[in-house]
Amino acid sequence: MAPQLQGYFNKVDEMAEGFIKRLSDAVAIPSVSADDAMRPQVVKMAQFLRGELEALGATVEERHPGAEPDRPHLQIPPILLARYGNDKSKRTILVYGHYDVQPALKEDGWATDPFVLSVDQKSGKMFGRGSTDDKGPVLGWLNAIEAHQKAGIEFPVNLLMCFEGMEEYGSEGLDDIIHDEAKKFFKDADAVCISDNYWLGAEKPCLTYGLRGVSYYQICVHGPGQDLHSGVYGGSVSEPMTDLVKLLGTLVDNKGKILVPGLNELVKPVDEEEKKLYEGISFEMKDLYDGIGSCSSIYQDKESTLMARWRFPSLSIHGIEGAFSAPGAKTVIPAKVIGKFSVRTVPNMEPHEVDKVVLTHLEYEWEKIRTNNTMEAKLLHAGKWWVSSPKHWNFAAASKAVESVFGCKPDMTREGGSIPVTLTFEQATGKNVLLLPMGSSTDAAHSINEKLDRRNYIEGIKLLGAYLHYVAEEPQVEQ
């Protein structure tokens, strides 16, 4: 290992408490993009990030895509475009991350306040919304810059950064900006790196070369002009909730089998060679059980589990807006309910074909219900799946970085989640995109008690910095 890398690692260890304080300041800003009322906090988070970047000597520009199409009363929060270094003799790496987070309420079952970073000194677990998704990794890039400065080690590349505040709400506005900036702000980029997913287990790092896409829908069912007393009106009116539950029940069975005709036919068939690939991946069912906090898996073997997560589509029902959900026994008939579900998509599912079969199915099943209520189904947002080749110097550099920080070769993984802009970056810049996760499978991203382990954060900062050093050394040939 180059001596300067060891100097960098030592400095990261020395500065660890300061880096945790920076994460704690970021988690304290509840930048929930899905919540209208929280929009000023999302903007505050952008300002926080901009301030930190400028204090490190980066130049920062903002892009303002305007109003949200679905919620025109809300302005899309600023997309931050930053540059650190402008040395023509160095490689330029473009990194992306998001500063918005999923919603979180203490009442959802969090053990601690979701917007206070709560560090358990014994286990090293750092609980807080956004700790792993994606504030920890975003700050990882800033921390890497600062540790180089404090160690007096030259930064090995020029770094371009693109940080958005709408990823958890479909990355509204970002695709157009990426295409607009491909030949402008991003023009020097030699490769792209995104740190916004998770290791397959809790011990071994991975590099990720594929993602599922996502098509997210809502079904609105309404009838009565207002909520009704179920004792007075129950049995004499068509109830929207009953219709909605019936319709949602036609989508998927409890073994994960998608019941929408035509959807599974859009999936690229798996060949024998591909099947073998899954046998070689170091993953145990225990990794899954640790991640979900129970043994309630549909499959009992590793291959079927990984294929269900990465290689096949899934359909999940997320919630019902307008449903009675508080404690107690309110005897209400909700007048209007909105069901939310999404389909995780895989090669070769085209989003418009998915929409066609899903919306046709809903109309067909609705007719069969024969009700007096009204139903409207629509797509809320869609992002396409992405699969690339890990045979590129970008991946080779990241693999060396994993070896130097963790002393092992990384797993090569795909990911069941979605980062729709990954494909946009690849297509708009024409450059290789690498996913280099910081967090582990046990981090409970999107769930209650989301956390990032201190080890993953601090070693992750070393990993991001080491990756940039190896990127600078990799030969120019594109493989």
Ligand SMILES: C[C@H](N)C(=O)N[C@@H](Cc1c[nH]cn1)C(=O)O
């Ligand atoms: C993998 C990434 N960290 C993530 O959580 N992505 C989200 C993207 C999304 C799509 N609709 C709303 N958010 C995900 O996979 O759910």
Ligand SMILES: [Zn+2]
């Ligand atoms: Zn994320």
Ligand SMILES: [Zn+2]
């Ligand atoms: Zn997320």
